[in-house]
Amino acid sequence: MKPARQRSRRPSVKRTPPVPAAQAQPVLDGAVRLATVLAEEPQGWRVRLGTRELVLALDVSVDPALMREALEDGARVLVEASATPVVVGVVQTSRALRVDRQGRVDAQVERFELQARQGATVKTSGAFLQVKGSDVELYGTRILTRAREVAKILARMINLN
Known part of the structure; x- marks a missing residue:
């Protein structure tokens, strides 16, 4: 006598008719x-x-x-x-200036231009270059200007302390 064969019982699944693509609204929350x-x-x-x-x-x-x-x-x-x-x-699709984790910006570019409406300042702990309107101020313990050929200072008036 052969043992009775057991059938595996699957839970019944209700099938819903397919929704036309024009009516389908995928769940996109988030x-x-x-x-x-x-x-x-x-x-x-x-x-x-x-x-x-x-x-x-x-x-x-x-x-x-x-x-x-x-x-x-x-x-x-x-x-x-x-x-x-x-x-x-x-979506960023081109390179941008990046600040690394140590706070450094290193970039090699063909041209660098910065436009500020009121002013711009480049500072270190002991010196600065400040541009404000039509005035340029350069401050430091020692200021060195080098030129391979000629250094020119062009002005209507030169005032030396």
């Missing part, structure tokens, strides 16, 4: 999606997310000046897809 910045508007930032255009708020952690640069460059932004989507960052 997911991050890519979008393109189109414009800055009084209510927020107009972005293209897939085929839709939306006006979204900017997360408090994102610098609005960074968004303006992204708009100028045509850069992509990161959108947190939730019940109320929000722009949470910008």
